[in-house]
Amino acid sequence: MKIDRSRSTARIEADVELLGTAPYTDSATAICRYAYTPTYARTLAFFEERLGELGFTVELDPVGNLLARNRPPGEPVFGIGSHCDSNRNGGKYDGTLGVVTALEICRLNAELGLDLPLQVISFLEEEGSGFGQVLLGSRIMAGTIGAEELAAVTALDDGRSWFDHAREAGRDPDHWRDCGRALADLSGWIEVHIEQGRVLQDTGKRIGIVSAIAGYAHGDITFAGRADHAGATPMDFRADALAAAAEVVLAVERLAAAAGSGTVGTVGELEVDPGLINVVPGRARASLDVRGVDDSLVRRVVDGAVEVARDAGARRGVEVTCAERTSISATPMDATILAALRRAAEETGEPFTDLPSGAAHDTMSVAVHRPTAMVFVPCLDGISHSPAERSDPADAALAAELTLSAIAELVALR
Numbered sequence: 190m191k192i193d194r195s196r197s198t199a200r201i202e203a204d205v206e207l208l209g210t211a212p213y214t215d216s217a218t219a220i221c222r223y224a225y226t227p228t229y230a231r232t233l234a235f236f237e238e239r240l241g242e243l244g245f246t247v248e249l250d251p252v253g254n255l256l257a258r259n260r261p262p263g264e265p266v267f268g269i270g271s272h273c274d275s276n277r278n279g280g281k282y283d284g285t286l287g288v289v290t291a292l293e294i295c296r297l298n299a300e301l302g303l304d305l306p307l308q309v310i311s312f313l314e315e316e317g318s319g320f321g322q323v324l325l326g327s328r329i330m331a332g333t334i335g336a337e338e339l340a341a342v343t344a345l346d347d348g349r350s351w352f353d354h355a356r357e358a359g360r361d362p363d364h365w366r367d368c369g370r371a372l373a374d375l376s377g378w379i380e381v382h383i384e385q386g387r388v389l390q391d392t393g394k395r396i397g398i399v400s401a402i403a404g405y406a407h408g409d410i411t412f413a414g415r416a417d418h419a420g421a422t423p424m425d426f427r428a429d430a431l432a433a434a435a436e437v438v439l440a441v442e443r444l445a446a447a448a449g450s451g452t453v454g455t456v457g458e459l460e461v462d463p464g465l466i467n468v469v470p471g472r473a474r475a476s477l478d479v480r481g482v483d484d485s486l487v488r489r490v491v492d493g494a495v496e497v498a499r500d501a502g503a504r505r506g507v508e509v510t511c512a513e514r515t516s517i518s519a520t521p522m523d524a525t526i527l528a529a530l531r532r533a534a535e536e537t538g539e540p541f542t543d544l545p546s547g548a549a550h551d552t553m554s555v556a557v558h559r560p561t562a563m564v565f566v567p568c569l570d571g572i573s574h575s576p577a578e579r580s581d582p583a584d585a586a587l588a589a590e591l592t593l594s595a596i597a598e599l600v601a602l603r
């Protein structure tokens with residue numbers, strides 16, 4: 190399938206630039222667009238109007254996810270979209286580019302006379318900027334958040350409940366369980382998103398086909414030794430908590446590198462007590478962040494780090510405590526959709542590669558129920574969640590072309 194890429198590039202660029210300025214952001218220096226604000230409502234209205242012009246029926250579901258479809262409920266549709274809420278100090282592309290590209294796919298669908306059955310979704314509160322809950326709209330849709338958990342969700346700014354805010358915005362949050370209907374008719378789902386890493390840019394690729402979304406394990410290892418005088422305590426009399434923690438920091442680096450398959454491990458927080466120049470550290474805490482597309486490799490790194498910690502503690506007379514915070518399994522993408530995307534990418538003649546997503550996306554929620562995939566476009570120096578975020582609209586136009594081709598093939602197959 191061939192599209193007029195320069196025309197699509199111009200339209201995508203115009204939409205992204207328009208939504209990157211007032212009144213579509215609450216900040217003069219960044220994109221600040223949080224769930225249920227007037228700014229957010231205006232942004233949804235922008236998409237509602239344009240999709241309506243293309244013959245789509247547009248609605249907000251009970252919690253405020255935007256749904257637009259060109260077939261009546263009950264008929265199968267192929268899902269495309271992303272989110273248009275922003276990070277607290279966001280850029281123009283994270284999320285929004287995916288919804289803008291979905292809109293462009295709908296325009297092309299009409300102009301090329303394809304009449305493919307489509308449903309656009311813009312998920313509510315992906316970033317967690319309003320209520321501190323990432324993937325909130327899509328988790329509600331997927332039914333992966335419970336009533337109790339939802340009842341406890343409050344706004345970061347005023348502490349009032351999510352239910353109150355949703356009601357004030359004209360939504361009907363008591364019927365949140367009905368949101369799952371939007372997924373029921375999806376024959377498949379593709380989300381276009383910026384990469385948020387440097388792999389595509391640094392390898393000269395214009396498209397990334399996401400093989401899987403990484404899972405992660407978050408935890409803490411605490412070391413309790415003895416705080417002694419740094420001058421009066423000989424080396425073999427010490428129980429240095431930080432020295433034990435240091436062994437773990439290096440072990441995590443070594444274990445993650447050895448695990449392969451894109452597994453990564455990071456100690457990003459290190460707390461030392463009392464943290465004084467002349468005192469042997471009595472207590473230390475190291476955080477653990479391990480991610481990867483293969484859950485067994487993630488587990489191997491975590492188990493290895495714990496083993497190193499216990500061994501270091503035993504040798505050094507330091508007591509070791511390990512606690513897991515949260516862990517989420519990796520989400521594999523659908524093999525049939527991936528194959529269609531790779532064929533479509535081949536056809537464009539442009540450089541592309543398979544890669545895992547290290548970041549979480551709404552697609553993880555859709556994947557609980559439906560076959561899914563993601564397409565990444567490069568972003569400058571891997572920067573995201575920042576006003577410095579940049580992405581080339583020409584790459585998004587290319588993503589629109591190959592996503593449309595893949596959907597055409599998948600719909601014909603069915």
Ligand SMILES: [Zn+2]
Nearest residue numbers: 283284315382
């Ligand atoms: Zn995003």
